[in-house]
Amino acid sequence: MAILDRLPTRVRLMRMGLVIENDRCIFCDLVPETRNHIFFECDYAKSLWKAILLLCGVNRRISHWEGELSWAAHCLKGKSLLTRVFKLALTSYVYVIWRERNKRLYGGLLRPMSDILLSIKTDIQIRLDGWPINRSDSRNIALCVSWGIS
Incomplete structure (x- = not known):
């Protein structure tokens, strides 16, 4: 859904004819909520994505969705x-950002970014449980330490 730009963002819902009182991003409240904005243009999302990249040992300037x-x-x-x-x-990341958006929009629940990053780390730890990891490679060791992979 996200890749095809089919998520029901506020801007997309308005284009479909639904009456939305506020089209602003739920995270920053500065610009209209589009897929591109809520995933890679919003400062909130950028901070989370930057933290994920750093955990992977990647330090680069964040671009837009495409x-x-x-x-x-x-x-x-x-x-x-x-x-x-x-x-x-x-x-x-895509799943958690969209879920966090919905929790804020429909439930008024705000989680600290540290909790959101922890949920991503936990998800990865669970998904990699049982995968063979070459621990003689120093890059793999550093990655396992960063992500808490045992």
Whole structure:
């Protein structure tokens, strides 16, 4: 849904004819809520994505939706631990951002970013449980330490 830009963001709902009293982003309340904004343009989401990249040992300037997906598709090929972790982190990030948006919008519940990052880390730890990891590679060891993978 996210890749196809089919998520019911406030702007998209308005385009479908629904009356929405406020089209602003639930995280920053500054600009209209679009898929591109809530995932990679909003400062809130950017901070979380930056933290995920740093856990992967990647320090780069964050782009927009298409730019981030293009970068991931180009750079993250193969079956290395970094590639596995990053792909899991990206999918978990999209899910968690959308879930957090809905919790704030419909339940008024706000979680600290540290809790959200912890839920992503936990998700990855669970998904990698039982996967064979080459622990003789120093990059894998550093990645396991960063993500708390045992």
